[in-house]
Amino acid sequence: MTAGDLCYLTISEAAAGLRRKDFSPVELTKACLARIETFDGRLHAFITITAELALKQAREAEKELHSGNDHGPLHGIPIALKDLYMTKGIRTTCHSAVLENWIPDHDATAVAKLQEAGTILLGKLGMHEFAFGGPSVDALFPAVKNPWNTAHIPGGSSSGSGAALAAGLCYGALGSDTGGSIRTPSSHCGIVGIKPTYGRVSRYGVVPLSWSLDHAGPMARSVGDCAILLQAIAGHDSKDPASATVAVSDFRAQLKDGIKGLRVGVPRAHWFDENKGTDPETEAVFNDALKILEGLGAVIVEIDGKPFSITRKANQTILVCEAYAYHEKTLQTTPMKFGTSVRRRMLEGAFLSAADYITAQRARSVLNDQIRANFSRVDVFAVPGAARPPEAFESVDPNEQNLRPNFTNPFNLTGLPAIAVPCGFTPGNLPVGLQIAARPFEEGTCFRVAYAYEQATEWHKKRPAL
Amino acid sequence: MAGELTLEDLSKMAARAGLKLAEDELQKLLPGVNRALRQAAELRQLVTDCTEPASAFSALKVDKVSPP
Numbered sequence: 001m002t003a004g005d006l007c008y009l010t011i012s013e014a015a016a017g018l019r020r021k022d023f024s025p026v027e028l029t030k031a032c033l034a035r036i037e038t039f040d041g042r043l044h045a046f047i048t049i050t051a052e053l054a055l056k057q058a059r060e061a062e063k064e065l066h067s068g069n070d071h072g073p074l075h076g077i078p079i080a081l082k083d084l085y086m087t088k089g090i091r092t093t094c095h096s097a098v099l100e101n102w103i104p105d106h107d108a109t110a111v112a113k114l115q116e117a118g119t120i121l122l123g124k125l126g127m128h129e130f131a132f133g134g135p136s137v138d139a140l141f142p143a144v145k146n147p148w149n150t151a152h153i154p155g156g157s158s159s160g161s162g163a164a165l166a167a168g169l170c171y172g173a174l175g176s177d178t179g180g181s182i183r184t185p186s187s188h189c190g191i192v193g194i195k196p197t198y199g200r201v202s203r204y205g206v207v208p209l210s211w212s213l214d215h216a217g218p219m220a221r222s223v224g225d226c227a228i229l230l231q232a233i234a235g236h237d238s239k240d241p242a243s244a245t246v247a248v249s250d251f252r253a254q255l256k257d258g259i260k261g262l263r264v265g266v267p268r269a270h271w272f273d274e275n276k277g278t279d280p281e282t283e284a285v286f287n288d289a290l291k292i293l294e295g296l297g298a299v300i301v302e303i304d305g306k307p308f309s310i311t312r313k314a315n316q317t318i319l320v321c322e323a324y325a326y327h328e329k330t331l332q333t334t335p336m337k338f339g340t341s342v343r344r345r346m347l348e349g350a351f352l353s354a355a356d357y358i359t360a361q362r363a364r365s366v367l368n369d370q371i372r373a374n375f376s377r378v379d380v381f382a383v384p385g386a387a388r389p390p391e392a393f394e395s396v397d398p399n400e401q402n403l404r405p406n407f408t409n410p411f412n413l414t415g416l417p418a419i420a421v422p423c424g425f426t427p428g429n430l431p432v433g434l435q436i437a438a439r440p441f442e443e444g445t446c447f448r449v450a451y452a453y454e455q456a457t458e459w460h461k462k463r464p465a466l
Numbered sequence: 467m468a469g470e471l472t473l474e475d476l477s478k479m480a481a482r483a484g485l486k487l488a489e490d491e492l493q494k495l496l497p498g499v500n501r502a503l504r505q506a507a508e509l510r511q512l513v514t515d516c517t518e519p520a521s522a523f524s525a526l527k528v529d530k531v532s533p534p
């Protein structure tokens with residue numbers, strides 16, 4: 001096995017190899033660190049590399065596994081974190097000059113849970129500044145590049161998480177998702193990411209963007225790996241006031257149940273053609289994915305996309321108001337510490353009224369009811385992961401999100417679980433994602449559909465030429 | 467919403483909000499702010515007098531620990 005092959009193993013494969021003693025946690029960690037050293041100068045996926053800590057944790061994991069003290073499938077697996085997860089004693093920047101030298105004194109709950117599961121921390125990953133705006137081209141740290149084509153954006157805001165996984169720099173990562181920030185980079189980088197149900201994963205210790213829309217979640221190179229990671233971080237946390245007390249099921253147990261007879265709702269009408277419409281190449285790849293699902297026994301049901309389409313307005317109104325409220329003091333005192341893109345988006349919140357914000361939260365109630373009413377006719381929703389392939393940096397339009405349908409916002413506004421899984425490539429060899437959303441707390445259904453699709457296709461096995 | 471904001475409106479509102487923004491920055495903000503206000507106005511058409519906001523206070527949440 002080459003070093004590259006070793007770094008591209010799935011978590012399941014690496015866990016099996018560790019237990020067979022084909023390799024050790026130290027060897028996995030050294031292979032990842034060497035690959036980061038080789039490729040990250042071009043990709044900028046990492047902001048902080050914690051090599052010393054990673055090797056220490058790897059040696060401990062090696063001892064524990066040898067002594068039979070096995071913490072489960074993540075024990076000895078090198079991972080990385082979006083740089084808005086607080087890490088005790090490790091700089092947490094949110095990709096911003098505002099927090100350039102901030103070292104938290106405690107870990108986020110999800111980080112602590114991953115540590116308990118025996119993971120090895122390789123470092124902290126680049127992102128859109130404070131998880132908002134566009135690619136952070138004038139922020140303190142360089143913008144993350146897409147491993148499939150470094151002239152193109154990797155999508156955001158969990159850009160480093162998507163790029164690091166696609167480039168084989170780590171085996172799993174955490175992202176966060178307020179309007180699509182896990183699912184967009186997953187789609188643009190050809191990997192898998194799930195935004196769980198609101199309340200499923202603790203937000204404690206995750207620097208907020210918008211309290212009522214923020215979701216923490218995992219990203220990986222396979223559906224099964226995402227299930228393993230979510231299993232480790234899901235569950236009630238009294239430190240998060242929005243944390244749910246709903247029991248966490250065994251996500252991997254449902255993976256192979258198949259999708260025969262499953263009703264897949266496609267909210268195409270009044271949405272896919274909104275404004276400039278969905279990119280034709282993307283929609284063609286999406287339609288092919290629907291045919292695969294149909295071939296696996298699913299029933300495709302076309303439904304009205306109008307309520308889905310309107311969610312963007314409520315999502316954006318709530319987001320800018322909450323983001324401004326959180327950052328108000330810094331925007332008043334040192335606004336130029338923010339990059340241009342994030343500063344201008346956040347400042348919009350200063351000029352909206354309390355009534356505007358409350359109206360958006362009331363509209364959220366209406367749209368939530370309208371969208372969930374579809375569950376009497378369908379079991380899941382299927383939409384593209386993004387309305388167009390990743391743009392070239394030189395042609396990024398900051399208003400792009402208003403020019404095409406936004407396929408991720410509805411599931412932040414409604415809090416429904418949604419997964420993105422690779423479903424093909426454009427003629428320009430840029431990845432396209434398929435998104436599946438399910439009823440609240442039915443992440444297992446998202447995994448089941450995504451797994452069935454993944455196993456019927458080869459897209460997840462493709463690697464970028466670095 | 468009564469109408470679109472002007473640069474002068476924005477300047478006064480920024481000062482009232484404690485924001486010290488140069489005129490060219492305000493100029494660049496203006497289209498985005500007006501778009502945000504138009505969006506918020508459109509949302510008013512969706513709600514009725516009976517619609518409560520999605521975020522609601524719960525008196526049952528007693529075990530909350532303040533985040534940092």
